[in-house]
Every structure is written in C-alpha cells, then in structure tokens.
Amino acid sequence: MALPVTDLRARLASLPGLETLLPVLGELAWPSYLVGGAVRDLLRGERSIDLDIAVEGDAPAAAHALAARLGGTALGHERFGTATIRVGSLTADLATTRREVYDRPGALPRVEPAPLHEDLGRRDFTVNAMAVALTGEGLGTLHDPHGGRTDLDAGWIRVLHQASFVDDPTRLLRALRYEARLGFALHPDTERLAREAAAGGALLTLSGDRIRVELEALLAEPDAPGAVARLTQLGLDRALHPALAADPQLVASAQLGALQTGASPVLSALAALCIGASSDGQRQDLERWVAGLGLPAPAREAVLSATRRAPALADQLASPLRPSELHESLTGEPAETLALALALGAPAEPILHYLAALRPARLEITGADLVAAGIPESPLLGRALRETLRLKLDGELCGREEELRTALSLAREAR
Numbered sequence: 001m002a003l004p005v006t007d008l009r010a011r012l013a014s015l016p017g018l019e020t021l022l023p024v025l026g027e028l029a030w031p032s033y034l035v036g037g038a039v040r041d042l043l044r045g046e047r048s049i050d051l052d053i054a055v056e057g058d059a060p061a062a063a064h065a066l067a068a069r070l071g072g073t074a075l076g077h078e079r080f081g082t083a084t085i086r087v088g089s090l091t092a093d094l095a096t097t098r099r100e101v102y103d104r105p106g107a108l109p110r111v112e113p114a115p116l117h118e119d120l121g122r123r124d125f126t127v128n129a130m131a132v133a134l135t136g137e138g139l140g141t142l143h144d145p146h147g148g149r150t151d152l153d154a155g156w157i158r159v160l161h162q163a164s165f166v167d168d169p170t171r172l173l174r175a176l177r178y179e180a181r182l183g184f185a186l187h188p189d190t191e192r193l194a195r196e197a198a199a200g201g202a203l204l205t206l207s208g209d210r211i212r213v214e215l216e217a218l219l220a221e222p223d224a225p226g227a228v229a230r231l232t233q234l235g236l237d238r239a240l241h242p243a244l245a246a247d248p249q250l251v252a253s254a255q256l257g258a259l260q261t262g263a264s265p266v267l268s269a270l271a272a273l274c275i276g277a278s279s280d281g282q283r284q285d286l287e288r289w290v291a292g293l294g295l296p297a298p299a300r301e302a303v304l305s306a307t308r309r310a311p312a313l314a315d316q317l318a319s320p321l322r323p324s325e326l327h328e329s330l331t332g333e334p335a336e337t338l339a340l341a342l343a344l345g346a347p348a349e350p351i352l353h354y355l356a357a358l359r360p361a362r363l364e365i366t367g368a369d370l371v372a373a374g375i376p377e378s379p380l381l382g383r384a385l386r387e388t389l390r391l392k393l394d395g396e397l398c399g400r401e402e403e404l405r406t407a408l409s410l411a412r413e414a415r
C-alpha cells in the first residue's frame with residue numbers, strides 16, 4: 001500500500017537528527033535523498049536509523065556546507081564522492097549518486113557519478129533500492145523503481161537483475177543476513193540464482209577481506225544460527241571452503257559458550273564453522289583460508305587455536321581433573337577455545353570454576369620474598385613458585401607462611 005507523502009514527511013521529521021539537517025539540505029543546490037537500508041528501516045517503522053544520504057551532486061561539498069552551517073565537522077573522501085558529517089551526537093553519511101562498473105566478477109566496482117535511478121539500480125536487493133526525497137517540492141516522496149515496497153510488505157529478499165550475485169558475491173551472504181534479521185525469505189527466483197552462483201564458484205572470486213566483513217556481520221546477527229542453517233541449505237558453506245561445515249546448533253552453542261566465558265560470540269561462531277576438517281591436509285587448508293580472511297592477529301589466533309584445541313579439551317574435561325591440572329590445561333587458552341569446548345559438550349562446571357576461582361588465583365608471596373630469604377635469582381626460583389601455586393590450587397597450602405616455607409624448601413631441594 002502506497003504511503004502518503006505527508007506520512008513519510010512526518011516519519012522523516014521524527015528521525016532523531018534529521019530535523020536539523022532537512023532545512024539546510026533544502027538550501028543546497030543539489031537534490032538529496034535518504035537511501036538504501038535507511039529507507040527500508042524507515043518504512044518498517046524503526047526508530048534508530050543510520051542516516052545514509054545520497055546527493056545528486058557533490059556529496060563532499062554538501063557535507064562541508066552542512067557542517068559549516070550547523071557547527072559540526074565533515075570528513076570527505078573526494079575521490080570516492082563520500083563524506084561523513086558529525087553535528088553533536090548526530091552522524092550522517094553522504095554519497096554522490098553513482099553507477100558501478102564491474103571490471104571482473106567479485107572485484108570492487110569502479111564508480112562514476114550518475115542520476116538517482118542508476119544509483120538505485122546498482123543496489124543489492126529491492127528492499128534496499130528505494131529512496132525518499134529530502135529536498136524540494138517532493139520532500140517525503142518515495143522513489144521505488146524496483147518494487148521494494150511490495151517486497152517489504154511480502155517479506156521477500158529479491159535481487160534486481162540476473163547477474164547480481166555474480167557481479168558481487170558478497171550479496172550471497174548479505175541476503176542471508178537480511179533474511180535472518182528481518183524474518184524475510186529469498187524470493188524463489190533469487191534463491192535459484194543464489195544456488196547457481198554458489199555452485200558456479202562465485203564466492204571464490206572474492207578477497208578474504210570482503211568475505212570476512214560479510215561473514216562477521218552475518219554471525220553478529222541475533223539469529224546467526226538461523227542464517228547459518230541457510231548457509232548449509234544453499235551450499236554456501238561448502239562454496240566458501242569445502243571443509244566448512246555450518247552446523248546451526250553448534251554455532252548457537254558456541255555463542256552461548258561465548259556469553260559464559262567472555263569470548264567474542266562472532267569469533268566463537270566462526271571457529272564453530274571451522275572444525276569440520278576430516279584430514280590433516282584439509283585442516284591445514286582450512287587454516288590457510290581462515291588466515292586469508294585478514295582478521296587482526298589476536299582474533300585470527302583465537303579462532304585458529306579454538307578450532308585446534310577445543311575438541312581435545314572437551315574430551316579431556318570429560319573426566320574429573322585436579323584444580324592444578326585444570327589450571328595447567330586452560331591457562332593461556334583464548335576464551336573462544338573455552339566457548340567452543342563448551343559447545344562441543346565439555347562440562348561447564350570445571351570451565352566456570354577455572355574462570356571464577358583458578359584463573360585469578362595468585363600466591364601471597366613473590367620471587368622477591370625468596371631472594372630476601374637467600375635464594376639466588378635463577379629459573380629454579382620461578383619453578384618453585386609455580387609448584388607452590390599448584391599445591392595451593394589443590395588446597396594443600398594455606399596462608400603466606402605455608403607458601404613461603406614450601407617455596408623455600410622446593411627451591412633449596414632443586415639446588
């Protein structure tokens with residue numbers, strides 16, 4: 001059902017921050033529009049909307065003019081025709097309306113300024129290919145050349161043209177993200193195109209960085225397990241890497257494990273996708289794929305060490321361990337390893353006991369106390385302290401005096 005212009009105007013005016021921008025945008029020489037996901041969310045009645053504004057003209061210049069008038073700052077990327085303005089707590093992204101030219105599938109497109117209808121025509125899905133005029137007589141008019149409004153009402157995710165997934169295979173992952181977030185479904189024609197693109201190797205044309213950005217966004221959705229179930233149904237997991245096995249229940253459990261252990265839910269879920277390798281060769285190949293995603297080093301190591309260590313750890317924790325053994329096994333493991341071990345069926349009690357009581361445990365004495373008692377500095381001293389801590393964890397020592405006595409006798413024995 002078409003929304004009256006007055007209704008959309010009222011919705012625009014109620015968006016936090018937009019009431020400040022609208023009068024000034026109206027004074028500029030160029031027409032401007034709210035576009036993309038912002039319009040989708042506006043029509044869905046969302047209150048918190050990222051302001052994405054397309055300018056049929058010079059977006060960086062418009063941003064500087066807005067910032068100057070409103071007392072904010074503008075950061076422009078003239079080369080890309082984009083800019084971000086900040087005025088108090090308000091942030092808005094401006095971009096010159098553009099067309100995109102794909103030199104080869106999967107590559108980032110070359111962009112050129114173009115009218116609004118071409119800018120809408122280059123987008124991923126109909127529900128993301130609408131604009132609402134922010135300026136002129138038509139303020140509040142919906143521009144919907146691809147039937148986005150109808151698809152929004154019907155709950156369809158639908159591409160604009162047959163080659164969409166081949167031109168930009170990140171859209172395969174984006175489609176599942178929107179399905180999960182909005183509770184929508186791929187339109188049957190779009191689903192067929194998605195399966196064909198995946199089977200045809202479209203995802204292999206993407207750089208690791210582009211895969212990472214979309215995969216992380218997908219795994220950050222509240223219904224990530226639902227999106228992961230769809231990854232498998234459409235064969236996207238195997239298309240990303242033949243050893244990637246997307247098990248929605250394991251992903252859900254890894255996310256739960258992340259909550260219990262303080263791990264990153266996204267990295268824990270990613271690690272859960274990566275434990276399906278059936279041979280050493282496949283495992284190494286999968287590790288190379290993870291390394292190629294361009295995660296920051298600590299995140300990459302967390303994912304890799306979780307996939308390597310969690311299955312063995314889950315087995316090991318199945319039998320009771322002394323506190324000192326538990327401490328030794330878990331010390332230094334990233335939280336993601338613990339999250340994945342929980343997901344793989346490790347009992348929660350020892351892991352939670354380690355996190356709450358064993359990991360923070362410290363001796364009341366230090367090396368300086370041993371040196372003061374006449375033990376020369378050497379690696380033996382560290383070993384004596386570690387052994388003393390082990391005894392303390394197992395409840396065999398209590399208080400500073402006992403710790404000192406034990407550590408001194410261990411250090412002397414060792415000498």
Ligand code: CTP
Nearest residue numbers: 036037038050122123124125128129168170171
């Ligand atoms: N877009 C696209 N193809 C892509 C990436 C983005 O067509 N591969 C377009 C879509 O119109 C999208 C808009 O650019 O709505 C903004 O991209 P992004 O911020 O990634 O998407 P949003 O829809 O705003 O999603 P989110 O709500 O998750 O930020």
